[in-house]
Amino acid sequence: xxKKFIITIARQFGSGGHEIGKALAEKLSIPxxxxxxxxxxxxxxxxxxxxxxxxxxxATNSLLYSLSMGxxxxxxxxxxxxxxxxNDRLYILQHKIIQKLAEEGPCVIVGRCADxxxxxxxxxxxxxxxxxxxxxxxxAIAIRGVDKARAEQVVNKTDKVRANYYSFYSGQxxxxxxxxxxxxxxxxxxxxxxxxxxxxxxxxxxx
Amino acid sequence: xxKKFIITIARQFGSGGHEIGKALAEKLSIPxxxxxxxxxxxxxxxxxxxxxxxxxxxATNSLLYSLSMGxxxxxxxxxxxxxxxxNDRLYILQHKIIQKLAEEGPCVIVGRCADxxxxxxxxxxxxxxxxxxxxxxxxAIAIRGVDKARAEQVVNKTDKVRANYYSFYSGQxxxxxxxxxxxxxxxxxxxxxxxxxxxxxxxxxxx
Numbered sequence: 001x002x003k004k005f006i007i008t009i010a011r012q013f014g015s016g017g018h019e020i021g022k023a024l025a026e027k028l029s030i031p032x033x034x035x036x037x038x039x040x041x042x043x044x045x046x047x048x049x050x051x052x053x054x055x056x057x058x059a060t061n062s063l064l065y066s067l068s069m070g071x072x073x074x075x076x077x078x079x080x081x082x083x084x085x086x087n088d089r090l091y092i093l094q095h096k097i098i099q100k101l102a103e104e105g106p107c108v109i110v111g112r113c114a115d116x117x118x119x120x121x122x123x124x125x126x127x128x129x130x131x132x133x134x135x136x137x138x139x140a141i142a143i144r145g146v147d148k149a150r151a152e153q154v155v156n157k158t159d160k161v162r163a164n165y166y167s168f169y170s171g172q173x174x175x176x177x178x179x180x181x182x183x184x185x186x187x188x189x190x191x192x193x194x195x196x197x198x199x200x201x202x203x204x205x206x207x
Numbered sequence: 208x209x210k211k212f213i214i215t216i217a218r219q220f221g222s223g224g225h226e227i228g229k230a231l232a233e234k235l236s237i238p239x240x241x242x243x244x245x246x247x248x249x250x251x252x253x254x255x256x257x258x259x260x261x262x263x264x265x266a267t268n269s270l271l272y273s274l275s276m277g278x279x280x281x282x283x284x285x286x287x288x289x290x291x292x293x294n295d296r297l298y299i300l301q302h303k304i305i306q307k308l309a310e311e312g313p314c315v316i317v318g319r320c321a322d323x324x325x326x327x328x329x330x331x332x333x334x335x336x337x338x339x340x341x342x343x344x345x346x347a348i349a350i351r352g353v354d355k356a357r358a359e360q361v362v363n364k365t366d367k368v369r370a371n372y373y374s375f376y377s378g379q380x381x382x383x384x385x386x387x388x389x390x391x392x393x394x395x396x397x398x399x400x401x402x403x404x405x406x407x408x409x410x411x412x413x414x
Contacts (some may be wrong), residue, residue, distance in 0.1 A: 012385070130385045175384050178219070178337045183390035193411045200407035204400045 004104045006121065006200060008114035010128045010166070012173065013158035014136030014144070016186045017129035018110055020194045025108040027195055033101060036112035041093040057111055058161055059168035060087040075167050091169055111162070115179060116170035125205065127198065128175060128183040135187045212409060213309045213328065215321035217335045217373070217381065220365035221343030221351070222303045223393045224336035225317055229326055232315040234402055240308060241317035248300040259297050264380055266375035267294040298376055318369070322386060323377035332412065334405065335382060335390040342394045 007024065011017020016032055019111035026030035033040075037117075040058055042049035084088075084092070098117045103108055115126035131139075136155050137146055140146040146154045177183050186194050214231065218224020232239035240247075245263055249256035268413035291299070298320075307325045308314055322333035328365055338346075343362050347353040353361045375376075384390050389408055393401050 032308050128384050128390075132385075177335050177384045177387070177390035178392070180384070180397070181392045182392065183335075183384035183387065185385070185388045188388070188412060193414070196411050197408055200411075201404055203401050204407075205395060207400070 002138075003122050005106055005205070006118060006124045007106075007108045007198070007202075008118065008124060008126045009108060009110045009161075010126070010180070011110065011117060012130045012136060012175070013162070014127045014138075014140040015131040015156050016139060016191060016194070019143075019191050020129055020186065020198070021108045021110045023191050023195045023199055027105070027199065028108075030105070031101070031107040032110075033107060037094050037097060037109075037112055038090075040097050041090055044093055044097065045089070047086075051086060054085040055090055057165045058087055060085045061164045113166055113169050116166070116172065124196075125182070126180045127201065128177075128180040129186050129194070130175065130183065131185060131187040167203070211330050212313055212412070213325060213331045214313075214315045214405070214409075215325065215331060215333045216315060216317045217322060217333070217369075217387070218317065219337045219343060219382070220362050220369070221345075221347040222336045222338040223346060223398060223401070226350075226398050227336055227393065228315045228317045230398050231402045231405055234406065235315075237312070238308070238314040239317075240305075244301050244304060244316075244319055245297075247304050248297055251300055251304065254293075254296070256372060258293060262297055263281070264296045264372045265294055266372045267292045283387065291381070320373055320376050323373070323379065332389070332405075332409065333387045335384075335387040336393050336401070337382065338392060338394040341345070 007021075009021040011021075021034065022032050033084040035056075038052045038130055039049050041047075056136050087090060094112050095117050098114050100111065101109065102118050102121060115124065117125045133152065133155065140151050140155055141148050163174040166172065172179050182192055182198070184197060189197070214228075216224050216228040227399065228241065229239050242263075245259045246256050248254075248259055254323050300366075301319050305319065305321050309325050309328060324333065325331045340359065340362065344358040347358050347362055348355050367372055370381040373379065379386050389405070391401055391404060396404070
């Protein structure tokens with residue numbers, strides 16, 4: 001059914017975007033990339049995946065912070081990027097990997113400004129998944145194991161970091177409808193219903 | 208098929224939101240309200256519809272501007288609202304009318320902060336329709352008869368006015384995905400395809 005589209009999914013923390021993307025990829029029998037983009041970047045660069053995990057989907061920190069965290073330079077291990085902060089290195093690596101994966105064929109890519117990275121392509125469907133705060137808190141507690149008392153704070157902070165990351169690298173506003181083909185409130189939908197909606201969209205676009 | 212939902216449609220100028228809403232209402236055999244809300248407000252208040260048209264979906268202007276335009280007071284013709292500027296009168300009237308229409312049953316309502324007005328109801332589906340600038344300019348020229356040389360300016364200005372109106376009365380950001388159940392980019396869809404997508408969403412929500 002999805003013969004041609006690369007599907008990018010941006011998502012609020014706790015909105016179920018990851019699960020929707022994964023279920024969609026399974027339904028369409030196409031590859032799924034979320035955290036997988038970190039290990040691919042680690043493999044590509046020879047830098048430890050754990051180092052990347054700390055800065056994944058985070059905009060570049062200040063030079064001082066990067067130096068203090070030991071995130072600034074990796075000597076010759078990835079010499080092509082010279083003295084770039086590790087956040088930027090990861091962004092550039094993921095940027096290239098996302099472009100390569102898109103070249104290989106239909107897939108689902110979650111986060112990492114994939115909609116912006118692939119903006120020149122005409123075969124992308126860009127989706128934003130969001131939900132109301134109560135729903136996101138519940139999911140964060142149940143699925144991500146977030147402490148109940150801190151759930152709202154964690155949800156808000158994670159989204160702020162994601163919004164900064166998106167804005168820093170794309171120059172666009174994260175969660176602003178006009179950046180996406182389809183924005184879905186997952187509050188009143190099961191994962192299966194959200195997948196069915198995206199499938200309906202793909203089917204309509206394919207006609 | 209739509210046995211229960213009130214559908215509100217917010218839309219960028221030139222995105223085809225009006226046409227999509229109208230076609231959807233026809234398809235679902237339910238009433239459609241867009242400019243009709245002006246005549247209903249005029250009928251309700253006894254104020255000339257033409258007066259309302261000048262301020263429809265516009266936030267209150269400054270007192271000075273309102274006075275200079277003769278928009279400030281209508282004496283006893285609508286005494287319950289005393290000295291409120293006409294923008295606010297129209298908002299309050301449309302607010303009440305929208306609530307009344309929603310009480311009467313399923314319908315499609317375009318613009319006028321209807322999503323915000325009906326925020327306490329659980330039977331609303333709030334939709335935002337947008338499109339890229341080229342598409343909107345083309346539509347503004349072809350359908351609304353906007354002058355080609357000024358098309359982009361008119362599109363941007365109209366949306367700025369709509370955004371201000373929405374923000375002024377709702378305190379929320381217009382076009383921000385999380386205010387809506389579904390945001391659709393109409394650039395790559397015909398009116399019929401957009402209607403089919405909303406129908407698919409209603410069907411999924413109805414299950």
